[in-house]
Amino acid sequence: MTDQGDSNQELVPFEPDRARVDANIDSMVAYADHVYRVSQVLDFTTVIGIDVESGRAAALPIAALKPVAKEKVEGLYAYYDIAAVAAEEWAIAQKRYAAIQPLIGNVVVGRKEVEQRAEEVGVGAATLYRWLGKYRDWGELLALIPRKRGWQQGNSRISAEAEEIIRSVIKGFYLSHQRPTAQEAVERVKEACEAKNIASPSPSAIRARINQVSEKEFFRGRGFAEIARNKYTPSPGSFPGADFPLSVVQIDHTPIDVMLVDNVHRLSIGRMWLTLAICVHTRMITGYYLALDEPSGISVAMCVAHSALPKEDWLTVHGVEGEWPVWGFPVVLHSDNGPDFQAETLKRSCLLYGIENRFRPVKRPKFGGHIERLLGTFMKKVHSLPGTTFGNVDDRDGYDSEGKAALTVDEFEVWLVREILKYHQEYHSKIFMSPARKWHVGIFGNLGVDPLVGMPMRPTDPFTIQRDFLPSFERTIQHYGVEFDVRYYSEALRPWINAKDEETGKTRKFIFRRDPRDISVIWFFDPVLKQYFKIPVANQAFPAASVWEYRAAKKKAVDEGRAHINEELIKRYIIENRELVASAQARTKQARRQVERHRRHSKNVTPAQPQPQPVQAPQEQPAFATGMVDFDLNSFGDVS
Incomplete structure (x- = not known):
């Protein structure tokens, strides 16, 4: 996965950034080095903001807005890898x-409600308020985890007395019916x-704390409690809990009922799998993922990431004009009980972002009726495409699906995106x-109808979102680096070689993440710097390959009875396989499918990075014309 920079830039760290932009009325946002208060939301692309310094109004593009920076709190788990x-x-x-x-x-959270809930759960009301x-x-579950050992209260750059003054001014002055401006609150502090006679915090520090006030608290304090209640209290719906946009999102997979062709010979490579997600309340499609391999954890991860991220760049890259706002x-991610939805990494990632995983009862398909009907609707649409396999054998009788196939994977994806926008x-x-x-x-509401929710919080760093949903694993770091299928090394690992766990005295394990579609790089989370480093495969001549491709080559070596398997041998088999497939792709569907799978993975197109990345060609290798054996690749798919 090469989502930021090439392999020569692995020493450039990337800090987890899970911040989201609140573009609703009266929220604070940053744009072009200025802080604005949103005064009006025009549509899904533009808001009107008031510069807190000059008081001037300006039209602001939502896609370019940033959250007002929060001061970093040492020891807070919000900066950690969730693993x-x-x-x-x-x-x-x-x-908690x-x-x-x-x-x-x-x-409105009244004292009586808090005290009642505190009594129910057996904690003090002050503790419940703090949580x-x-x-x-x-806005994330990590904030509820106790801070890391060693954090001291005095580490804050703002004194406790100044913090108390800020809290007092916000509560007693800013959140009042007189509705003073943020600048007036700064002056009051x-x-x-x-x-x-104590040091005054900087204006940016004060505004950062003002920006932490939730919109609901803001409405309540400034005399808009009834408006806020009408705006945010959901109304009953037909599906339990699906009472407002993104309250429940259903997700599922289906094989696509149409044969696709390769890019070179326009001959059949078979069918693809579609993972689709739908908002039950609105029936809007929130995201999708296409794969040549059977559904796996990575299919779910990519679909959820695509669902959460904005779609403007995605439409541009696919050359589709339209809006997908x-x-x-989601509040709830609703799915069946398949192992790809039960993966522990997925559960933790969902928990981090406040997503509840809810599974429909076994053998009760009606509980997934919305996504099932949607998938059925789209499969009916593909029956009009050349190369369709239709929905049943009778319809398929006398129709040569492979012979009629005409669309490549890229062409089908453009068709799919257009059909999604049309369906909306x-x-x-x-x-x-x-x-x-x-x-x-x-x-936004309508004439006589109050909105159910405001604008969804917009993620600012797509790569953090995507990384959080990638499979994670723990490994020790040795003098040669770290090993997971193949060996990886970077200078970023050097300080942790043979590091010991202070509590157990054993060799310490560290967290890594990897996209199974490209094992040429992995992501290392430095536990001290709280940053990610991209670690390339130690053998720089090793070609970019997916897990299925690597393991197919390894299986071939095992089948040949090799007593000693090393990376050079596996690299050779990967290259040999590609040469074999390249020469055979005009003759066999399976080989053409393998070529298309590799081409699709090597483009590194992901929800976080829709623009295809240039692929560095491997060094020229000698052609090995002997020793080739047949083996079945069908059982090797993307592995989460």
Whole structure:
């Protein structure tokens, strides 16, 4: 996976950035080195912002907005890779989240409600307030985990007295019916600090804390409690809990009922798999993923990442004109009980972003009816395409699906994106309007109808989102680097060679993440710097390959009875396989499918990086004309 830079830039660190932009009214956003307060939301692309310094209004593109930077708190788990969190700490966070969950969706959280809930869960009201505040400030479950050992309260650059003054001014002055500006609140903090003869925090630090005030608290404090209640209280729906946009998203897979062709000879390579996600309340398609391999954990991860991320660049890359204004994380991810949906990495990643994994009862397909009907609808659409396999044997009788196949994978994907946008605009009999209109009404409201929710929070760093959903693993770091199928090395690993765990005295294990479609690089999370480093394969001549390709080559070596298997041998077999496939692709569908799979993976197109990346050609290798054996590649797919 080469989502940021090439392999020569592995020493450039990337810090996890899970911040999201709140583009709703009265939220604080950053744009072109200025801080603005959103005064009006025009549509899904533009808001009107008021510069907090000059007071001037400006039209701001939502896609270019950034959150106002929060000051980093040492020891806070929000900066960690989620795999670094021990099971016991996850249990603490989940227990705290369960305690505050009934209060999270409330616009007005009264003292009586908090005290009642505190008594139910057996903690103090002040503790419950603190947990609720942490979750609202950071918007992720990691904030509820106790801070790392060694963190000291005095580490903050702002004194405790100044922090108390800021809290007091926000609560007693800024969140009042007089509705003062953020600049007036900054001045009030400065005056109070001067009166007590303590150092005043910087204006940016004060604004950062003002920006941490949730929109619901803002409405309540400034006299808009009723408006906020109407805006954010969901109304009943037909599917349990699917009462507002993104409240429930269903996801599932299906093989596509159409044969596709390779790019060179336009001959059949078989069918693909489609993973699709749908918002149950609005029927909007939130994301998809296409693969030549059977569904796996990576299929789910990529679909969820695509669902959460904005789609503007995705449409541009595929040359499709239109709007797909869907982004943000669902409250509930609803799926069947397949192992790809039950993966522990997926569960943790969903938990991190506040997504509840909910599984439909076994052998009760009606509980997944929305996504099942949608997949059925799209399969009917492909029956009009050349190369369709139709839905049953009778329809297929006398039709040569492979002989009629005409669309390449890229061409089919463009067709699919256009059909998705078309579907969004079509009348839906179950919701009595188009999905696009239902989505718009749910977020912005309509004449006489209050909005159910505001604009979904927009992720700012797509690569962090995507990495959080990639498979993770733990390995020790040796003098040669780290080994996982193949060996990887970078200078970023040097400080941790043979490092010992202080508590157990054993060799310490570190967290790595990898995209199974490209094992030429992995991501290493430095536990001290709280940053990721891209680690390339130690043998720089090793070609970019997917897990299935690597393991197919390894299987070939085993089948030949090799007593000693090394990377040079496996590299040779990968190259030999490609040469064999290249010469055979005009003759066999399986070989052409393998070529297309490698071509698709090597483009490194992901939800976080829709633009194809240039692929560095491997060094020229001698052709090995002997020793080739037949082997079956069908059982080697993407492995999560």
